[in-house]
Amino acid sequence: MKKFAAISLGIALLAGCSSPQVGWEQDNQIMVAQNSVELKSNLWLNKMPTIGxxxxxxxxxxxxxxxxxxxxxxxxxxxxxxRQGDEEWLIDGDLLELRTHSENHWEIAFVWQFSVDPDQPVDVAVMLNNGEHEEWLVEKSVAIDQVY
Structure with missing residues (x-):
């Protein structure tokens, strides 16, 4: 009985820690406060040689x-x-840097270590919260550039 209770508790804790369900079927445009918001993604791997x-x-x-x-x-x-193939990675909001270029042009910057295939595109999703509800913006087939 104790073994069953421990297993049940472990399953419940894992279920409670699951990541948010990404709406991969969404588009790269949504309406927020009667305005159209579009997501444009740039991704790259820094291949510049460094000493040591x-x-x-x-x-x-x-x-x-x-x-x-x-x-x-x-x-x-x-x-x-x-997302790339069957792999998915989630970056929490605390690890993101929001830069405001103007009132209608924002940039979300991040640097994170992934085991991605740079020759294959990825899908990128951004979860936005406007105070009333959360919505996903998804851009599909984003190429990963390699900077030398």
């Missing part, structure tokens, strides 16, 4: 949110998900 450092698979990202009008101040970026 091991070359790793650090993925750099600059994701742009663009709108035809001012983006709402209460709009928050919750997380980013990246």
């Amino acid at each position: 450092e091991v070359q790793d698979q650090t993925l750099h990202g600059a994701l742009y949110l663009e709108s035809n009008a001012a983006l709402p101040a209460e709009l928050m970026v919750q997380s980013i998900a990246i």
Whole structure:
């Protein structure tokens, strides 16, 4: 009986820690406060040779949110998900840097270590929260550039 209780508790804890369900079927445009918001993604691997450092698979990202009008101040970026084949990675909002270029042009920057295949495209999803509800913006088949 104790063994069953321990297994049940473990399953319940794992279920409670599951990542948010990504809406991969979404588009790269949504309506927020009667304004269209579009996601444009740039991803790259830095292959510049460095002295004394091991070359790793650090993925750099600059994701742009663009709108035809001012983006709402209460709009928050919750997380980013990246998918390649059967693999999915989730980057929490605390690890993202939000840069405001103008009222209607924001940049979400990140640097994260993934084991991605740079020759294959990825799907990128951004979860936005506008205070009322959460929505996904998804850009499909984003190429990963390699910078030398």
